[in-house]
Amino acid sequence: MLEIDLVTAPPELIKTKIEYPPELLKGKERIAYNSIKAKLTEINKGEISGTIINCHAILQALKSIAYDDKNARYYTITNDGEFIPYRQNDVVKFYARTCGSILNKEELELLISGEKEEDKNKIRNLGIMSVLDELRVSQHITIADNRVDMFAKQASLKYKGDGEYRIIRTHVPFNVNNPINSLVIDDYKIHFPLLDEFLKLVLASRFAPDRKKAFLWLHATTDWGKGFLMNAMKESGLVVDVTVKLVESIMEGKPAPLQA
Known part of the structure; x- marks a missing residue:
């Protein structure tokens, strides 16, 4: 059997006929898969093909869609990290366009060829509707926490339980407008x-296990060029200015609009 990482498999594989082993599915993904399989088995009045259900597409849906019970909205995250609200009809269209079909269209059409025409559309949407049912039960959103993963290849949603989601966005490379000049760098290193x-x-301080303890106290004389160094980093989005008053509040344990 071909072994594939279902979470990181590239999107272009979604539409292939590679069989993603359903036994690798766990938790809510497995529940959604079993629900779809049971419904199709009932329609077929017998066992169904092992390739009719796209397991990777189920995973993609549960990674990229969340449900807000309070506002009756589905939220999706795009590959660019945008968090967008949709109504149910719209999220079905979004999912089909971006994640692929949960059910193999060719095999599904053969399976439902004997069904009444009015029932065919319901069966065609059976896959995504089963996933949305599972989302409403197990992945309703109340709190969203934003993070940037330097190593993530695509944006995703991570359900942490109790209605708390982590929105994981990909790192946007720093915009380097000017070519790197080694002569300038060598000259600055003399300074x-x-x-x-x-x-x-x-x-x-960004990646080490003890990064929360990292700090630097730069002892430099007046006119050494601290502002020049900080401005160079600020242009790349690496620096956040913090006032003395805010630092004092943090040290006193008061609420602060910063995350470690």
């Missing part, structure tokens, strides 16, 4: 010999 170590510390 700031610890530049490489400084940049390593910046990276470690």
